[in-house]
Structures are given as C-alpha cells and as structure tokens.
Amino acid sequence: MSFADLGLSDxxxxxxxxxGYxxxxxxxxxxxxAVLMxxxxxxxxxTGTGKTASFVLPMIDVLASGRRRARxxxxxxxxxxxxxxxxxAENFEKYGANxxxxxALLIGGVQMGxxxxxxxxxxxVLIATPGRLMDLFERGKIMLNGCELLVIDEADRMLDMGFIPDIEFICDKLPTTRQTMLFSATMPPVIKKLADKFLTNPKQIEVSRAASAxxxxxxxKVMMTPRKKHEALKWFLHNDNVGTAIVFSNKKVTVRDLAKKLKRDGxxxxxxxxxxxxxxxxAELELFKSGAINILVASDVAARGLDIKGVSxxxxxxxxxxxxxxxxxxxxxxxxxxxxxxxxxxxxxDAEAISNVEKLTGGKIDEYKPGSPAGSVEGKPVPKKAASKSEDLQIDASKQDSAPKERSDKPRRAPRKPRASKDDAPAAQVSEAQPSEPKPTRRAVSDKKPERAKRPYRDHDTTPIEPGEWNGPLPGFLDVSAL
Incomplete structure (x- = not known):
C-alpha cells in the first residue's frame, strides 16, 4: 500500500x-x-509508529477549503x-508546504506577542498546550466556537499531568458538531470515560497492544546499588557503541548534577x-539534533513527542x-x-517500580550480563580483555573467601616439641614436669593470628580503582550481592 491509495491530494x-516517505x-x-471521511x-x-502524521496529513486536506477568521x-x-x-508544528510546516x-502555536515559556x-x-490550525490556551481564552483573546476539528494527543500523558479538567472545559466550549480524534499509548479508565463523553460513535484503531514493547x-535492566549509577553510566557510554543517547532521571536536580558530572568526565x-x-x-535540542552534543540528560518533559533521528x-x-x-x-x-x-x-x-513496568509491557526485562549473547553489542561480544578482568575478579573473590579458612586450620596442627632443658632431660619429661610453662601462652597467641589475617581480606567489590581505570568490564555495579 502507498500513500496514493489512502485518498490524499496530489x-x-x-x-x-x-x-522521503x-x-x-x-x-x-x-x-x-477514517479522518478524510x-x-x-x-x-x-x-510512540514512534507515525501517529502524528496519521492526523496531520488528512487534516491538511480537510482544511484545504474554507476561510479563516481572526481569533x-x-x-x-x-x-x-x-x-x-x-x-x-514542524510536521504541519513540512507536509503543508504546497x-x-x-x-499558530500557543505554548508557555515564550512571549505572547x-x-x-x-x-x-x-x-x-491552532496547536496549543492546555495551560496557555486556557490563559488566552480567559482573557478573551481567542474564541473556540468556530472550531470544526479537535485532536487530543497523548491523552494518557494529559491525565498524568492533571490536564483532564482543562480538556473537559475546552471541549464544552467547542461546537458539538465537530470531528474529534483522541490518541493515546494506553487506555486507562479515565481516558475511556473522556472518550465516551466527547466522541460520537468513534472508530477505534489499535495497531499494537497498548504499551507493548x-x-x-x-x-x-541493570541491578546495582545507588552509588554505582554514575560509574555504570560512564562504563556503558564508553563500551556499548553509543552514538547518541538520552539519559532520563526522575528529578530535575539529578538532571542538572548528572549533566555537570558527565561534562567534567569529558x-x-x-x-x-x-x-x-x-x-x-x-537551543539544547537543536545542539543535540545537529550533533554538537551527543548525550542529552533529561527529565520526563522530554520523554514524549520528540522525534529525533538516530538515537542509539x-x-x-x-x-x-x-x-x-x-x-x-x-x-x-x-x-x-x-x-x-x-x-x-x-x-x-526500585523493585516495585520495575515490577509494574514488566506487568505493563507484558514480559520480563532481560538482566544485563556482559559477554553473554544478550549482552553483546550488535552481535559482538564484550572484548576479551573485559572478560578476562571479570574472571580475575571472580577468582580473586573465591580465593579471598577461602583464605581465612586455610589460616584458621594452622593453629590446630600438632604443637612443636619443646626444647630440651639445660640438664638434657627428655622432652616428654620436661612437658610433664612443667605443664604451666609458656607453651599455652604461645598457643593463645597463635589462636589470634587468624583474626588478624582476616583484616586485609575484603570483598572484591570494594577494591580501590586503579587510576584511569573503571573496575573492569564486568563492572562492580553488576555485583548485586549487596542488594
């Protein structure tokens, strides 16, 4: 099937x-x-299925005839x-060139002029965020009674951001005879109720199961302790053939701090x-799109709608x-x-959060294992140098666990024979005649030696990192024994 088969204009x-499509x-x-009808x-x-063009393209043809009026x-x-x-807005400019x-674009954070x-x-075509649209409507700067077509995009995100009351208010101000389209990645009960209220006998299209991967x-998923996150990220950026990457954090303060640290890391x-x-x-998005920067640290404000090619x-x-x-x-x-x-x-x-993610996506997320087929990069296994270091770490750990046991066995060996006394008496007689001589004291001292020997033996995960090196390609952040 081609675009010509869909009934679009020349x-x-x-x-x-x-x-290029x-x-x-x-x-x-x-x-x-369906929209053309x-x-x-x-x-x-x-996301990423071409949803935006599915309503932008037919809207251009639907609106091709008609007269626009001020406000x-x-x-x-x-x-x-x-x-x-x-x-x-960029899609409308691209496809509506002829x-x-x-x-008009109504968004916050810029001058209203x-x-x-x-x-x-x-x-x-008016493209708007609910907040700015409500602001201008309440000031009497815009009228909605001439709107023939409404699109509610990313409805589930609207729900998460608390915009549903605003949307209901806006829909009540629009003509009842309008055409309405609602797009969403998921269909929670609140969104289903919204659709039932404001859409008339809608056609439902589901190109894949909601929220499927x-x-x-x-x-x-990579199991680790919180302190290992920064080192883990650096390791992946160096070792996983990263071209361009977006790094998401839940908090704005983490976004700022992480960006500063990564800049210091080069x-x-x-x-x-x-x-x-x-x-x-x-400005930051343009730098990212142009390749001037290849890593973008972001909060969820950038999670939806950004169509940036080549994010690896x-x-x-x-x-x-x-x-x-x-x-x-x-x-x-x-x-x-x-x-x-x-x-x-x-x-x-994060146990509960990742469990909820796996329930939504309908399957377990594989745990990352360097060197395994699943953990390879485009079919290429982790370098041998990396694997050898990981093996060394495992071997050292096993030796460290067994070493204290070997030393603890030494004091249990048979005691050395006592030296002969000055009068050349047999050793056995000396032992019987002087049962309280320093021999027990020497044995007591030897009993304490295994305890002292344990001190330098620490878990390999805490071994100091050599200058310029990051704890091996089987990184320390993959050691989940501390969890």
Whole structure:
C-alpha cells in the first residue's frame, strides 16, 4: 500500500514524497481514510509508529477549503508539552508546504506577542498546550466556537499531568458538531470515560497492544546499588557503541548534577528539564539534533513527542515511577525501523517500580550480563580483555573467601616439641614436669593470628580503582550481592 491509495491530494502526496516517505505505517493506513471521511477516531499506538502524521496529513486536506477568521481557529490540536506541540508544528510546516494554510502555536515559556499576532491574522490550525490556551481564552483573546476539528494527543500523558479538567472545559466550549480524534499509548479508565463523553460513535484503531514493547528496541535492566549509577553510566557510554543517547532521571536536580558530572568526565552533554525556559530547551535540542552534543540528560518533559533521528541508546538513570513513562522513554530510540538499546538502572528500592513496568509491557526485562549473547553489542561480544578482568575478579573473590579458612586450620596442627632443658632431660619429661610453662601462652597467641589475617581480606567489590581505570568490564555495579 502507498500513500496514493489512502485518498490524499496530489499536492499532499508530493510533500510526503519530498519528505522521503513512500509507504504509510499501519496506524497511518487505518487512520487517514477514517479522518478524510470525517469520522471520530480513537487511536491506540505506542510512540514512534507515525501517529502524528496519521492526523496531520488528512487534516491538511480537510482544511484545504474554507476561510479563516481572526481569533477563531478552524481546528485545534491539544498537546501535553511544549516540545510535542513544537514537533507537531514542524510536521504541519513540512507536509503543508504546497497548501495555503496558516498555523499558530500557543505554548508557555515564550512571549505572547507573536502568538496573539498569529491569532489576529486568523489561523486554520491552532496547536496549543492546555495551560496557555486556557490563559488566552480567559482573557478573551481567542474564541473556540468556530472550531470544526479537535485532536487530543497523548491523552494518557494529559491525565498524568492533571490536564483532564482543562480538556473537559475546552471541549464544552467547542461546537458539538465537530470531528474529534483522541490518541493515546494506553487506555486507562479515565481516558475511556473522556472518550465516551466527547466522541460520537468513534472508530477505534489499535495497531499494537497498548504499551507493548517496540521490537526494534533491545531492553535490559541493570541491578546495582545507588552509588554505582554514575560509574555504570560512564562504563556503558564508553563500551556499548553509543552514538547518541538520552539519559532520563526522575528529578530535575539529578538532571542538572548528572549533566555537570558527565561534562567534567569529558562527554559532550546537554540537559533539558522543567525549570528551563522554552528558548533554552529549544537551543539544547537543536545542539543535540545537529550533533554538537551527543548525550542529552533529561527529565520526563522530554520523554514524549520528540522525534529525533538516530538515537542509539536510552538510559533510565532512575527507574521511572510510572510504568507508562518507561514506554515513552525507551520509545525515543528504535524509531522509524532503526535499532536501539535501552538500559534501566534498578536498585533494591526500585523493585516495585520495575515490577509494574514488566506487568505493563507484558514480559520480563532481560538482566544485563556482559559477554553473554544478550549482552553483546550488535552481535559482538564484550572484548576479551573485559572478560578476562571479570574472571580475575571472580577468582580473586573465591580465593579471598577461602583464605581465612586455610589460616584458621594452622593453629590446630600438632604443637612443636619443646626444647630440651639445660640438664638434657627428655622432652616428654620436661612437658610433664612443667605443664604451666609458656607453651599455652604461645598457643593463645597463635589462636589470634587468624583474626588478624582476616583484616586485609575484603570483598572484591570494594577494591580501590586503579587510576584511569573503571573496575573492569564486568563492572562492580553488576555485583548485586549487596542488594
């Protein structure tokens, strides 16, 4: 099947071909004809399946005819984050190159001047985050009664961010005869209730099981203690053929601190989190897309909607608190048919969180084992040098465990024969005649020797790291005996 089979206009087909696409993805093949027929739609699809184009492309043809009016957008797309809204705007600019359509972008963190100007000139497509849209609506700067088409994107993320009341308010202000599309990676009860309330006889499309794992992504969990995380990340960045990587953390303060540490370690690193203004976020993303930096440390603000080509690795520096976030984090790699690898650092405190992730994705996540086929990089095993060091560590550990036992046996050997006395009496007679001589004292001293011998024997995981070296390719962070 080609895009020409979906009923799109020639102008739109040319824009799609110029963008380098020839065949639609499964969700595009099912959603585009339904949207062109003006049907309500529920689309359930994991990230990276081409979901955005499945509503952008048909909307361009639907809106091709009609007249725009000031402050009264003809269509509305609601996005949970600024980054995702900007991503959808880029898609409209790319695919709408051959159409005379005006677009306005309403997001927080930037000045309202240009946004208000775009609204005053009239727009066919309004892409907005709920917060900024509510702000302008309450100021009387925008009217929603002319909106013919509504898209609620990333609905489950909207739920997580507390936007459902705002969405309900906005939907109540729109015409009841509108066409509505709702897209989500999962369908929790609250989202199902929202769909039942605001969609009319919708067609439901599910291109894959909700929250299922992308087959192009090889995912691992790495068991470790919290103190080993930074060393573990450095090791993977050096040893796992990392091209470009996004490192996710649950906390903004961790994002800032980790970015600083990695910069000190010599990596080309950028950061993006909720405390940054929009211009700074865009600047960091542009550096990452251009290759000026190849590692981006981010909070979940960047987990959804960012379509960045060539991300080879995703690292969950912190196991996500919400299992849905795991799906969207790892979805930043393995996009558009490319292969990707994802590593989740798991501590003892993350047992429940990783269990919830595995329940959602429907299977156990493999534990990373260097040197095994699953732990190899694109079929290449861990270097022999790495394996030999890991073997050495295991051998040393076994020797250390057995050494104290061998020494403790020494005092149990038969005592040395006493020296002959000055009057040349036989040794046996001396022993009987002087039972309280220093012999017991010498035996008592020998009994304490095994205790002293135990002091230098420590677990190999605490052996000091040699300068310039990182504890071997079977790294210390993989020793889970302390968990």
């Amino acid at each position: 102008e739109l087909l040319k824009a799609v071909a110029d963008a 020839t065949e639609p993805t499964p969700i595009q093949a099912q959603a585009i004809p 003006m049907k309500d739609l529920i689309g359930i699809a994991q 009264m957008p003809r269509s509305l797309i609601l996005e949970p984050t600024r980054e995702l809204a900007a991503q959808v 159409h005379d359509l005006k677009m 240009d946004q208000l100007k775009a609204l005053d000139e009239g727009c066919d 992308n087959e192009n992504i090889t995912a691992f 990596f080309k690193v950028g950061e993006i989190h909720g405390d940054m203004d929009q211009s700074s976020r865009i 690795h995703v690292f969950n520096y912190d196991t996500p608190w919400h299992p849905d976030d795991y799906v969207h984090r790892v979805g930043r790699t393995g996009r558009a048919g490319a292969k990707g690898r994802a590593f989740t650092f798991v501590t003892a405190a």
